[in-house]
Amino acid sequence: MASESVRLRTGGAVARRQLASRASRYLFLGATVLGVSILVFLAYDTIDSGASRLSLDFLTNYPSRFAEKAGLRPAMFGTFWLMLITLFSSIPIAIGTAIWIEEFAPRNRLLTIVKVNLANLAGVPSIIYGILGLTIFVRFSGMDRSLLAGGFTLALMIIPMTVIASQEAIRQVPPSLRDGALALGATRWQAVRHNVLPNAIPGIMTGTILAISRAIGETAALLMIGGFTFIRFDPGPNLADFADPAGFWAGLQESFTIIPIQIYAWSIDSRREFQANASAAIIVLMTGVMALNLLAAVIRERFRRG
C-alpha cells in the first residue's frame, strides 16, 4: 500500500468532528468577511450617493437653502481651527503627563490614582465632555459658543487617550538609553529630554494623530457646546489677523460649525436632496480621517523597532 497516500480513514464520530471543524472554518471566515464587507458596502454607498455633489463648489460654498448650492466651506474652516486649538491645548499637557508618569512620578498611591483616573476618563462618553465644556467653558468662563470653548472641550476629551499612547511610546524606549545617560552624570530631565523623548517621538506622534482623527469626527460634544448648522462666514482668524494678536484672539472666539455637524444637519433634513450633500460631506470627512490613520500607520511602520 505504499502508493496510497496516507489518509487515515476515520469512522463515525471522528469524521463528524473533523467535518464540523472544516465547516467551521468557513463559518468563521464568513463572519469576518461580513464585517469587512459592511465597511466596503458603506464606502460604496456613500460614494455612489455623494459623488455627484462633490465638486470644488461644494468645498467652497456656504450652506444654503438650495441643496445644489449648499457647501462645506465654513465647516472646513471650523474643523481646521478647532483641530488646531485642540492640538495645541492637548499635546503639551498629554506629553507632560506621560513623562511625569513614566519618568518622574514617585511610585506611590498618587501615581496609581492618576493612572486609574486616566483609564476611566478615556471611557467617559463624549456627551458628558460636552456637558462639561458647556458648563465650564461656554457658561462659566464666558467663552460662549466659540471655537475656543469647543477646542478646549475636545482637548480634555482626547488627553486621556493621547497620554496612554505616549506612555506606551516612552515605555518602548530601551531603558539602557536612559540609564546610560544617567550613568554619565546627566540630570533626570536631561536624560529624558535628549535620550528618551527623541526616540519616543514617533510613537507619540502616532498616538496624537490617532487622537486627532477621533476628535475630527466628534459631533455630540460640539453640538452641546453650540456649534451652529447655518453659518455664512468663515469661522476663525483670517490672514490679516496673523499680524494682529487681538484680532487673532477675537477670531478664535467666533461661532463655528464643523463638518460632522453639517453631516448631521443635512442627514436629518427632510428634503431628500440634502442627503446627497450629507454623503458628499461624509466623503470629505472620511478622506481626512483615513489620511490621518494612514499617516499614523506609516509613521508606526517606519520607526518600528526590531
Place this chain on the structure above:
Amino acid sequence: MTVADPGNMNEALKKRQFSRPGESVILFVLTLCAAVSLVTTVLIVTVLVSESATFFEEVSFKEFFLETEWQPLFEPISFGIWELVSGTLLVTFWALVFAVPLGLATAVYLSEYAHPNTRKVLKPILEALAGVPTVVYAYFALTFVTQDLLRPTFGADEVNVFNALSASIMLAVMILPTIASISEDAMANVPRDLREAAYGLGATRLEVTIRVVFPAALSGIIAAILLAIARVVGETMIVAIAAGSTPQLTVNPFEGVQTMTGFMLQVGLGDAARGTVDYQALFAVGMMLFLITLAFNVAAHFFVRRYREEYE
C-alpha cells in the same frame, strides 16, 4: 538592581542627584500637566453632582427611580428615568445580539484559522471600521438601514421611521472592531502549549477553539463585551438620529425609543429653558449615564487585568 526598576533607581538617584536650576520648575510643570486629568474628573463630578442636587430638590429620588413615565415637558410632568433606561437597554441588547457572535467569530478566525498574511490584510481593515465617526453610522442607520433594509423586509407599517433596530444594527457595526480586536488579543495570548496539548490528544481545530482557547481567553472576551457595552451606552449620535425621541417602555425594536444620551442631546440642542427643572434633568440623566459607563469600564479593566495576569 534590575535595569528597568525605577523604584530602586529613584533611591539610587536620590543619593547623588545631579540637578540644574530649573529642573524643579520642569518637575513642577510636569506635575501640573498630570494634575489636569485629575482636575477634569473633579470638574465632571462637581458639575454633575451639583446640578443634579438642584434637580433632586425639585424631583424626589422616589419619582426618578420608581416612576416609569419620562415626560419633562408636557403635562402631566413626570421624571421617571425608566423609559430612558429601557430605551438604552433595548438598543444595547440588540446591538450585542448582532455584534457579539459576529465579533467573536471574527476574532476566532483571525486568531485560530487565518493565515498570517490574511491576518495582515484583514486586521487593518477591521481597525479602519473603528475609526469611522459615529455621525456617519447615524446617517446610514436613518437612510440605508431603515429605508432600504428594514422597511422592505418587514413592511413599512411595522417599521417606524425612527426605530431602535436600525440604531442597534449600526451600533453593532461600531463595536464590532472593539469586540473582535480585544477578544483576538486575548485568544492570541493563550499559550501555545495549551493548544498543542489538545491537538496532541486528537482534538480538531474547532474543538481546540471552543474547548480550550475560549475558556482560557474568557476574561479577555468578557472584558471586550463589557467595553463594548460601555461604548454603546455612551453613544449619542446614532441613537439620537435614528432611534427617535419618544421615551417609551417597549420591547419592540421596530418602534422609536429615546435613550439617555438621546434625551441629553435634545436638551443640549435647546429644547428646554435654562435654569428650569427640565434643563437640570440633563445633569441628573448625565449623572446616571456617567455612573453606568464607569461601572462597565471598571469591570472591563478588572477582567483585562485578570487575563493579562494569567498568562504574563
Place this chain on the structure above:
Amino acid sequence: MIAKEARGPRSTRFCALAVVLLLALAALAVVACDDSGEGGEIDIDGSSTVYPITAAVAEDFDAVAGDVLVNVGFSGTGGGFEAFCAGETHISDASRPIRQDEVDACAENGIDDVLEIEVGLDALTLMVHPDNDFADCLTVEQLHEIFRTDGATNWSDVDAGFPDQSISLYFPGTDSGTFDFFVETIIKDVDEAANHRGDGTASEDDNVLAQGIGGDRDSIGYFGFAYFQDAGQSLKAVSVDAGEGCVAPSFDSALDGSYPLSRPLFIYTRESFLAEHPENPVLRFVEFYLDNAAALVAEVGYVSLPADTLQAQVDKIEPYLP
C-alpha cells in the same frame, strides 16, 4: 554634552520639522482664502418655523454684505427669547408674540427696548401620511380630542367611521411658538383646563417631524406651512373646520383669514442695536430683511404680508435709517 547619537535619529527631527511646516503652510493657505468679517457679527436664534426665512435672508444678505458675520440657530421661540433676554443674541425669531413674562425677563437684564417686527404669515398645517384617506377634514373639536392629554388613542375614537388604528403623534416641543399657538387655539380655546398631550414624538426640529409623519401611516402632526410645502408629495394636509366649513391651508386662506390656524411670524430686536453707530450690521440686516420679505417669505413657503402691514413694519425702522 549629550552625544549626537543620543539625540535621536535624524529622520525623527526631519519628520517633526516637516509636520510643523506642513501645518504652517496649511494655515496660511486656509486663512488666505478667508474673506470674512470686520462688519460685525449678528447672532440669531429662535423659532424653527421662522428659521427658513431668516436663513434665506442671511444667505442673500451675505452676497451684498459679506463683511457681516451672520449665524442662525433654531432652538425654538422660547429658547430664542431666553437667549435674547440674556443678551446672547441680536435678533430673535418668533412664531408667536413675545409674552409679558419674557418682556419682564428682558427688562430685568436691562433690555427694555424690544422691538417687534412682523415678517410674514404662516398657516399652521396639520399633516398626515399621504395614504391617509379618511382624515381629509377635521373639526377643531376633533383636533382637540386628538391632541389633548388622555385624548383619543385610536382613530376610531375620533370618528366612528375612521379605522381602528392607534394614532401616532408628532408635534413640536414646548419651546416652540408653533406649539404655543396650537395649544392656544386648539386646546385652551376649546377647554381652558385641558393640556396638550406628551405621548408622541416631540421635536423642535420640523425635519424630524416631517420624516416621522411621512413614514408612518397612522400618524398626524403639525408644523409650519413652509415645511409642508417642502415635503411635497410625501405629506398630506388636513383641512380644518372651525364651524365655517372645511378650509384647506393655502396662501390665500391664510391671507384672508379664512383658515383658522393662520398666525403672524415675527423677528424681535432691540432699538439700541438699530441705533448703533458707526457700524450698524443689525440695521442693515433688518432693512434687507424687510426689503426682501415679500419675495423670500413666499419662496420659502409662507405667506407674505399684505402691503400695508409690511409698510407698517418698515415705518418702525424708519427712524434709524440714515
